[in-house]
Amino acid sequence: MTSLDFSTTIGNTWFPAPTFTASGCASSGRELAQFFPLREMGGVVTKSVMSKVRTGRATPRMAETPSGMLNSIGLQGPGIDAFIAKDIPYLLEQKARIIVSIAGETVEEYSTLARKLRSVSGISAIEVNISCPNVENRGLVFACDPEASRRVIDGVRRTIGGELPIIAKLSPDVTDLVSIARGVVDAGADGLALINTVLGMVINVDTMRPHLGGKTGGLSGPAIRPIAVRAVYQVHAALPQVPILGMGGVASGKDALEMILAGASGVSIGTASFGNPTAIMKIQSELKQLLIDRGFTSLKQAIGYAHRPEAEQDND
Amino acid sequence: MSQINKSAAQLLAPIVSNKKVGQYHQIIINVGDLANLCKPGNFVAINVGGDSSSMILRRAFAISRVSVNSTFGGTMEIIAAPHGQGSKWLCAQGEGVVLDIVAPLGTAFGIPTEPVSVLLVGGGYGSAPLFGLAEVLNARSCRVDMLLGASTASKIYAPMEGKRAVNSMRIYTEDGSMGQVGRVTDPIAEIIKDLDIAVVYSCGPMAMLSAITKITDSLSVVHQCAVEEAMACGIGVCMTCVLPVENEDGTVSMLRSCIDGPVMDGSKVQWSLVGKQL
Numbered sequence: 195m196t197s198l199d200f201s202t203t204i205g206n207t208w209f210p211a212p213t214f215t216a217s218g219c220a221s222s223g224r225e226l227a228q229f230f231p232l233r234e235m236g237g238v239v240t241k242s243v244m245s246k247v248r249t250g251r252a253t254p255r256m257a258e259t260p261s262g263m264l265n266s267i268g269l270q271g272p273g274i275d276a277f278i279a280k281d282i283p284y285l286l287e288q289k290a291r292i293i294v295s296i297a298g299e300t301v302e303e304y305s306t307l308a309r310k311l312r313s314v315s316g317i318s319a320i321e322v323n324i325s326c327p328n329v330e331n332r333g334l335v336f337a338c339d340p341e342a343s344r345r346v347i348d349g350v351r352r353t354i355g356g357e358l359p360i361i362a363k364l365s366p367d368v369t370d371l372v373s374i375a376r377g378v379v380d381a382g383a384d385g386l387a388l389i390n391t392v393l394g395m396v397i398n399v400d401t402m403r404p405h406l407g408g409k410t411g412g413l414s415g416p417a418i419r420p421i422a423v424r425a426v427y428q429v430h431a432a433l434p435q436v437p438i439l440g441m442g443g444v445a446s447g448k449d450a451l452e453m454i455l456a457g458a459s460g461v462s463i464g465t466a467s468f469g470n471p472t473a474i475m476k477i478q479s480e481l482k483q484l485l486i487d488r489g490f491t492s493l494k495q496a497i498g499y500a501h502r503p504e505a506e507q508d509n510d
Numbered sequence: 511m512s513q514i515n516k517s518a519a520q521l522l523a524p525i526v527s528n529k530k531v532g533q534y535h536q537i538i539i540n541v542g543d544l545a546n547l548c549k550p551g552n553f554v555a556i557n558v559g560g561d562s563s564s565m566i567l568r569r570a571f572a573i574s575r576v577s578v579n580s581t582f583g584g585t586m587e588i589i590a591a592p593h594g595q596g597s598k599w600l601c602a603q604g605e606g607v608v609l610d611i612v613a614p615l616g617t618a619f620g621i622p623t624e625p626v627s628v629l630l631v632g633g634g635y636g637s638a639p640l641f642g643l644a645e646v647l648n649a650r651s652c653r654v655d656m657l658l659g660a661s662t663a664s665k666i667y668a669p670m671e672g673k674r675a676v677n678s679m680r681i682y683t684e685d686g687s688m689g690q691v692g693r694v695t696d697p698i699a700e701i702i703k704d705l706d707i708a709v710v711y712s713c714g715p716m717a718m719l720s721a722i723t724k725i726t727d728s729l730s731v732v733h734q735c736a737v738e739e740a741m742a743c744g745i746g747v748c749m750t751c752v753l754p755v756e757n758e759d760g761t762v763s764m765l766r767s768c769i770d771g772p773v774m775d776g777s778k779v780q781w782s783l784v785g786k787q788l
Contacts, residue, residue: 227514254785255524255750263566270752467743468748469566469743
């Protein structure tokens with residue numbers, strides 16, 4: 195049997211496999227645990243948690259679109275205290291590796307969340323979801339504002355200290371993704387999660403109004419995969435040393451390989467788990483085989499392989 | 511917290527038969543031993559459109575009936591209406607086609623421990639799971655009476671064999687094309703009093719479930735309803751199918767109709783808040 199080193203690293207943290215859930219697509223893991231052991235994937239990226247209990251947006255919250263879907267949940271969640279009390283112990287008991295995703299409405303809220311997580315043991319990394327409206331700046335999404343993005347990451351970095359890797363989750367709905375990526379890395383992010391959903395809308399032609407309760411929603415699924423691959427490719431070209439978690443419509447091992455070749459150190463699987471609860475296990479085994487078939491002996495060799503010089507390509 | 515969907519499994523299951531029944535399709539799927547784990551109220555999530563489909567989400571169907579000792583091994587019956595793209599695809603699949611299913615999902619109807627009188631109320635093809643429920647209740651020696659309603663005759667789902675497990679069945683259509691003219695909710699209060707009904711079970715459109723709750727709230731009767739909300743995942747991860755439900759402490763939470771439902775206590779659902787921002 196051909197041996198393959200399937201492990202990856204993000205910041206100073208080692209993961210045995212490069213496959214993760216995408217935040218908001220696996221709740222806190224319990225629901226998927228019925229279908230496969232959570233420890234068998236790289237890690238669980240938990241649903242972005244805020245300081246307080248959130249009831250979220252009005253229904254309808256979902257619209258299926260060609261090869262994708264729109265969602266408008268509004269970060270419904272239990273709040274950080276209940277999350278730390280109930281969800282972290284459960285995931286540790288399952289021997290799952292945990293990346294906690296946090297979201298805030300102010301720069302201060304992100305720091306507060308980081309402070310609460312600092313004393314929790316067993317967490318592998320923190321994902322900072324900055325695709326939230328900044329209530330201190332007319333609701334402009336942090337991730338669309340380079341300065342606000344930097345300030346959020348800087349606040350989290352200062353609070354958490356130097357140990358726990360910070361992954362900044364960026365929105366593709368920006369003019370210059372690379373400059374935002376560079377900004378958050380300068381502010382202390384160890385890794386990047388690319389991409390969050392793409393803002394979209396569906397209008398119901400019977401009611402002749404926006405279909406979703408929240409009017410706009412995040413588009414996910416294979417429909418956005420080329421956008422995600424492009425984003426990963428561009429950011430990896432500019433910042434080759436920064437690990438990227440690639441996501442956006444990954445539904446097969448081939449899709450995951452595309453992300454890896456574009457420059458991702460790992461892939462997150464989100465919407466695919468909605469249609470197939472065992473999607474992550476399927477993608478993981480397909481990806482392994484595809485890497486072996488192409489002669490790679492480690493996942494790391496394949497990261498960013500699509501960027502190699504033309505001459506090298508000709509020799510292959 | 512107890513394990514979520516602890517009986518659920520994903521499997522490839524062949525269609526045994528697909529028959530048109532009025533406007534609907536009765537589809538029977540060979541699910542083997544999984545049939546033993548399905549309870550009335552549970553649902554199944556089915557992949558639609560085939561491998562290259564642009565429809566990425568499963569479609570949820572109430573499991574209307576199971577048979578554990580049919581000639582095909584364990585089978586599951588669903589009743590589908592070919593309304594959307596996904597259900598049209600499913601209704602067009604014939605015998606032998608293998609479906610990717612996840613089941614059984616969600617909560618089940620609670621069955622009384624005593625042989626009490628119960629009323630089953632179905633709207634449109636929401637009546638489908640009530641026939642399987644009627645059989646279970648009948649086996650518990652409950653007196654089962656049934657009310658079915660729809661806008662018009664062709665939307666009533668009432669298979670002949672379904673009548674065996676019920677004491678009486680009354681049909682209401684808004685246009686009078688079948689049964690009595692009117693709504694299924696018209697006679698409920700009277701029936702509850704006359705037959706000393708202990709539990710009302712309902713399945714159908716949300717407006718009907720809400721209207722039944724208004725009646726049952728003023729009477730000392732339990733109302734178990736199977737709700738219908740648009741779902742993306744069916745397994746509790748996407749948070750799209752939520753409904754406002756009152757907690758024990760009087761606060762209201764957005765509960766997932768896929769794992770905290772589809773069967774819910776009608777008196778706890780905050781019907782006036784459905785579709786509103788809390």
